[in-house]
Amino acid sequence: MKIRENVVIRDGMLVGFSELQPLSDKPTLASHILVFYVRTVKREVSIPLAWYPTNVTPAYQMAIIFWELLNECEKRGLQIHAVVADGMSVNRRFFKLVSGSSTIPLDEPFTAPNPHAPSRPIFLCSDPSHLLKTTRNSLLSSKPGGTRYMNMSGFDVLWTHVIDLYKEDQASEILSKSLLTSEHIHLTPYSKMRVNLARDVLSWRVGKTDEISLHCCFTKLYVYSRRWWYSVDGFLNDPILCSSRGIIDPDGFVVQNELMTL
Known part of the structure; x- marks a missing residue:
């Protein structure tokens, strides 16, 4: 500490x-x-x-x-x-x-x-909470030119896919399917320590939502495969x-x- x-x-x-x-x-x-x-x-x-x-x-x-x-x-x-x-x-x-x-x-x-x-x-x-934040941070850093560039079976696993889902939710007139907010997307050194924000990003709601397009399916799989942590x-x-x-x-x-x- x-x-x-x-x-x-x-x-x-x-x-x-x-x-x-x-x-x-x-x-x-x-x-x-x-x-x-x-x-x-x-x-x-x-x-x-x-x-x-x-x-x-x-x-x-x-x-x-x-x-x-x-x-x-x-x-x-x-x-x-x-x-x-x-x-x-x-x-x-x-x-x-x-x-x-x-x-x-x-x-x-x-x-x-x-x-x-x-x-x-x-x-x-x-510590499960620490691993959950580490997993979310790996996804956060995954982007072209970033500190990480993750893929599964040759398909990209990118933080931009989570941003796209957030934007789709914000544009929808119906209730949000993912419950993602600006706090989940625009992270600060302090908010990165909040377990609830990492939990929501790697949640069943995000992993199973239909709003993420087909080319993002391996980001969905990455998120959904972490559901057993709960x-x-x-x-x-x-x-x-x-x-x-x-x-x-x-x-x-x-x-x-x-x-x-x-």
């Missing part, structure tokens, strides 16, 4: 900036905070477990802290079933360290051993969807109890 110098927060609200007197031997101020957060699937428990001001946190230090926190949680009966983190390179190195693997498997679960319960491994998961992200973030038994994964196993995020 990135933090900013001299920002003043009072009663949970940003009220301005402070000017501190210069120090002769000014210490290096932290630019980030490393947070380990524990929550249950149904959010009966949802608390920051530990946090550390830092500038750079190497993966090996994260791994040491993780094992210490895991030990404290398990000793107190708080079972850790999964670790969820975004896709930063340091997090991927951290996953490799705690798993004991030099590579991240793409076709099977990625786990770390649990010394307190050898039969209950700890699943290492990428079965993951929706369950994890909607306590109503979590039954009293917990979440049931595609293999029929109940996934319940605690997650650790960082």
